[in-house]
Amino acid sequence: MNLVCHFACPYCRGPLGWDGGCGRCFGSLTSTDRRTWTFPGDRYEFDDERGQPRGDGKHWVLFAKGPRPVYRQTKAESAALRKTLMTVGVEEDAP
Numbered sequence: 001m002n003l004v005c006h007f008a009c010p011y012c013r014g015p016l017g018w019d020g021g022c023g024r025c026f027g028s029l030t031s032t033d034r035r036t037w038t039f040p041g042d043r044y045e046f047d048d049e050r051g052q053p054r055g056d057g058k059h060w061v062l063f064a065k066g067p068r069p070v071y072r073q074t075k076a077e078s079a080a081l082r083k084t085l086m087t088v089g090v091e092e093d094a095p
Contacts, residue, residue: 016041020066037070
């Protein structure tokens with residue numbers, strides 16, 4: 001018999017957030033390695049990107065089934081972001 005709790009992280013048994021993420025181990029057995037991070041649980045949302053309610057507007061709605069990988073920027077995206085931040089003066093040029 002395999003009992004699964006959908007509100008607890010399958011790795012560390014910590015509580016999952018509404019986004020399906022675990023703030024304790026980041027959904028990874030090696031939480032210090034960001035390349036292995038995941039969202040181990042399901043993602044629930046209350047409203048959409050424009051702030052409009054999903055469903056009846058009174059309940060959380062399942063948006064994506066877990067586990068899901070954490071989005072990682074490509075080198076080109078990181079370079080473009082760094083260039084933009086340097087242009088607006090937020091970040092100094094790194095050595």
